[in-house]
Amino acid sequence: MEIIINLIGLFLIAFIVWWFWIFKNRSEARVEGSVLEIVVDSGVYEPSVIHAKAGEELTLRFIRKDSNPCSEKVLFDGLDISADLPVGTPLDLTFTPEKKGEFDFTCQMAMYRGKLIVE
Numbered sequence: 001m002e003i004i005i006n007l008i009g010l011f012l013i014a015f016i017v018w019w020f021w022i023f024k025n026r027s028e029a030r031v032e033g034s035v036l037e038i039v040v041d042s043g044v045y046e047p048s049v050i051h052a053k054a055g056e057e058l059t060l061r062f063i064r065k066d067s068n069p070c071s072e073k074v075l076f077d078g079l080d081i082s083a084d085l086p087v088g089t090p091l092d093l094t095f096t097p098e099k100k101g102e103f104d105f106t107c108q109m110a111m112y113r114g115k116l117i118v119e
């Protein structure tokens with residue numbers, strides 16, 4: 001009996017890991033037009049992988065629904081961009097990524113994680 005309970009526990013842990021780190025973090029989007037909306041909620045950016053074109057201006061519209069202070073800031077690694085996100089009010093970040101590459105964007109504690117791929 002005990003082993004079955006342990007197996008169920010293991011299965012649940014595996015499922016939670018899969019859901020939060022593998023499945024949910026893989027939502028991808030391409031910037032079409034110039035504005036892309038990113039919802040900040042429940043520990044994830046949605047979408048979290050964003051494809052953009054080098055040299056083209058884009059606007060990332062962050063819509064923060066999570067009032068947890070963890071999600072307050074967004075920082076772009078390697079792009080020198082950061083912003084405070086108000087809860088419930090969309091915040092537009094407009095910039096032109098000049099160099100190609102992959103740039104992580106995270107909250108201050110890096111619990112929210114996303115990636116901007118400039119190609």
Ligand SMILES: [Cu+2]
Pocket residue numbers: 069070071107108109110111112
């Ligand atoms: Cu955080």
